[in-house]
Amino acid sequence: MRSLKGANIEPPLALLAELTHRCPLRCPYCSNPLELSRASAELDTATWSRVFDEAAALGVLQVHFSGGEPLVRRDLVELVGHAAKGGLYVNLITSGIQLDADRLALLVEAGLEHVQLSLQDSDPAPGDRIAGLAGAQETKHRVAALVCAAGLPLTVNAVVHRQNLGRLEDIIDLAVTLGADRLEVAHVQYYGWALANRAALLPSREQLDEATAIVEAARARLAGRLVIDYVVPDYYAHWPKSCMGGWGRRFLNVTPSGKVLPCHAAETLPGLRFPTVGEASLAEIWYHSAAFERFRGTAWMAEPCRSCERREIDWGGCRCQAFALTGDAARTDPACALSPDHELLAGARHEAQDATPDFVHRQHSSAPSLLRQLVPQSA
């Protein structure tokens, strides 16, 4: 049998399956691209099922059902069942809107192992404002109770930013009340919609330090009850994050229309053609596609990454951030203190100091032109 495996390339650990871009929420930091896929462009049940079979054969161990809101897919139970039968560990990443006890019971029966529930705030009014949906916050209590009653482990994912960091202690307390086993306190990562709304969301240094201290104290106080994972914002970093654990090293992402990406934001990069699941198998794409080869390992690096002793720790940081901020995806991530572009982050922090809390919600159509009007232009 011909081995598809390339030299020194490990199989991926996890697949992010973006089943749809449809979502009842309109969060202004949504990680979906500015150009959202339509329902009519989504992969069908049979194709997703084949993708899960190929993923398991390739060595993928976990699949994260995501979106958009995966619950809007009518075939979600069937897809979960297919992935679980193939040996994949199935996580559901959801806002919880539209989840009821009957559907959850079917998902559990199909093999769902874990639910990650998004949380926009501790208070209903600002929570609903971020979500862009009245009543969104209320559903979190109902859905968390359903998940716990079903015996599934619950992660609460709280995205934090300048407008809700003042309530971080309440957010942590709410996660405990909701029965979470695990809480992700995730500072907004500034790509796509969030980058467009950066000035309204980026916290101050003081807010960040206070938040970090609150998380440290809560970790000690809640040890054994609540596991807290903390994602810090790049804009105050000294070293860049090891984005996705390195390009094409750990993760792959399949978009609603079937493009295979090394990360969910990679489509923003110019000059790369990402194959679809209809064109090649996941294994062929993972081991042999030009797009996955492009930034894999260290050979693509220029200085200061090329000779850096941290080059196999952070893998040059994030390609999408390098491109979004410098216009060149092959440059060192500006989050790195050694980057010649590191000052760009200081400019963004400065811009956020005086900005109003107004943001634009994610939405279909004409987004980029609308955003150009609303995003303050930095000098």
Added chain:
Amino acid sequence: MNTGAPRIEGGAVLRFAPHARFRFDEVRQAWIVLAPERLLLPDEQAVEILRLIDGARDVDAIIDELAGRFDAPRDVIAGDVLPMLQDLVDKKVLRQ
């Protein structure tokens, strides 16, 4: 109030949490632990320890077994085993 994680003691009987999976992966030819949004790739020594988590043996018995198997002082083995098991309890991969 510092509730703290329950500290495991020698008499504790540990088992994998209901949604943690410890299994052999044919693709990698290696043992793995799968848990909610966590993936652990235990080294050889950790695999030896985890294979003794059977919901019957207590922690003392696991240490005794490994000390005998590797002909090593019991306190040396305990120094490896206890922190690892405590870490997995803290991460909710194992429970008492």
